[in-house]
Amino acid sequence: MEVKQRKIIIAITIFYAIVILYLMFFGFGRIDASKQTHEYTFMWLPDSVFSLRFPRTSDLRFSMIWLFNFSNVAAFIPFGVLIPWLFRLKFLPFISLFLAGILLLETLQALTFLGSFDINDAIQNSIGAAIGYGAMAFGFRASNIWSKLARTGMLAVVLTVAFVGFSEAVTATFAKKEGPAIALTDLPEANGQSSAANHPQPFAIGGEKIVPQLNLYAIEGKKTGSYTYRIGGKEGILAGYYGLPDQASKDGKITIFVNGSERLTVSNENGDNQINEFELPLEKTDELTVTLEGDEKLWDVTFKEMKHWWE
Numbered sequence: 001m002e003v004k005q006r007k008i009i010i011a012i013t014i015f016y017a018i019v020i021l022y023l024m025f026f027g028f029g030r031i032d033a034s035k036q037t038h039e040y041t042f043m044w045l046p047d048s049v050f051s052l053r054f055p056r057t058s059d060l061r062f063s064m065i066w067l068f069n070f071s072n073v074a075a076f077i078p079f080g081v082l083i084p085w086l087f088r089l090k091f092l093p094f095i096s097l098f099l100a101g102i103l104l105l106e107t108l109q110a111l112t113f114l115g116s117f118d119i120n121d122a123i124q125n126s127i128g129a130a131i132g133y134g135a136m137a138f139g140f141r142a143s144n145i146w147s148k149l150a151r152t153g154m155l156a157v158v159l160t161v162a163f164v165g166f167s168e169a170v171t172a173t174f175a176k177k178e179g180p181a182i183a184l185t186d187l188p189e190a191n192g193q194s195s196a197a198n199h200p201q202p203f204a205i206g207g208e209k210i211v212p213q214l215n216l217y218a219i220e221g222k223k224t225g226s227y228t229y230r231i232g233g234k235e236g237i238l239a240g241y242y243g244l245p246d247q248a249s250k251d252g253k254i255t256i257f258v259n260g261s262e263r264l265t266v267s268n269e270n271g272d273n274q275i276n277e278f279e280l281p282l283e284k285t286d287e288l289t290v291t292l293e294g295d296e297k298l299w300d301v302t303f304k305e306m307k308h309w310w311e
Contacts, residue, residue, distance in 0.1 A: 005145075006086070013082040020075060024105060025114045034113035041116035049123045050170040052163070072124035073131070073163065077156050080132020085140075091133055098129045131159045177309060178237065181302040183214040190228040190287060203297065205243040206273045210299065217290060217298035225292050231285040231303070238280045238288070240301030244268040252296020257289040258282060268296055 051069050084094050102122045109115030139152030200212030219225035244252050253267040264280050282288070282303075292298065 009082060009086055013079075013086065016078055016082070021105075023075075024109065025112070030114045037113040040110050040113075042110055043116060043118045043120070046119050046123055048120050049127075050167040052167040053171055054164060054168055069124065070164075072121055073128040074160060076125045076128030077132035077135070077160070080129040080134075081136045081152060081156075084133055084136060091130075091137075094133060095126060095130055099126045102126060127163065131156060131163065134159055174308065176235065176306040179305040179307060181239075181304050184229060184238070184240075184288075184290075184301040184303055185215040187229045187231065187303065190230055200299065204246045205275050205297075207246065208275065210243075210275070212299040214300045214302065217292055217301070218295075219292050220295070223293065226289055228287060228289040231282070231288050233284050233286050234282075234305050235284055235307075236282050236303050236305040238282055238301065238303055239278065240298060241275060241277050242266060242296060242298045243275045244273055244296055246273050248273075248295035252292070252294035254293075254296050254298055255291045256280060257291070258285050259287055260289075266296075268294075 048069070052066070052073070079098065080094075083089065083098070089097075099122065102125045106115075106117045106119075106122050110117040135152045135155035139150075139155045140148045142148045142151050200214070200216040202209060202211045204210065217225075217227065238256070242254055251268055253265070255262060256264040263282075264278065266276065266278065290298065290301070
């Protein structure tokens, strides 16, 4: 490698490293967020390394999570090309040093409150660097510099698509799927008593007649009422409908507690009569409590368990 060429590569590497470091420590409103953070966050267990999937037609808006995970891989591909090109490193020494450096930066993010230590990020960054190294290893077999760069770029795209495809396969195999919807009233109550909510009665909201199909939660004549269910440590999705009936005399409020902690509160302070829908993800839930206040009604509440295909 010529001296002039080496200087250009060093300058490009330094510039790109500064951009990445800026984004890691100062970009995306990290400084403002750090002023409101007072606890160190360390996530040691990988759980979303293979969370990349090919975008669906309905996914054209590209969720922020998808873009974040993709950038965690793609943004570090250039390091897999530039650093080994400069220092003639073999794969194992390179990826070991790269991973150690990323782990150090993740630790600094957590200690300075400018982010968190996330092992998922470190692994995805290292996968990006490995893709860059693989693309360079085969792409640099061309005769001249421009052919080398062109082949390396094309190989990087191919390897990235291959990784997304592999991630898609892993997700399809190991991701949890939604089970059938079960009426909440079919689950055992904590007090062992049968719930009166499984005897639906028709009512109207905004002039529309509502005929609950599964259950109805209402506390006419009472100030508050609660229903507590045993979920058995399951993960799933709670969904249902709520609203203030026509000609209701009071406002209403519904609160859902998961393992004793408040997770969702909906209220109707203005007395608006309209049908509302909710969907609440639940993680490892042992006990679920639904509390009603006033005239608010809750109906057709279901629980869908999330589980692997082999469970």
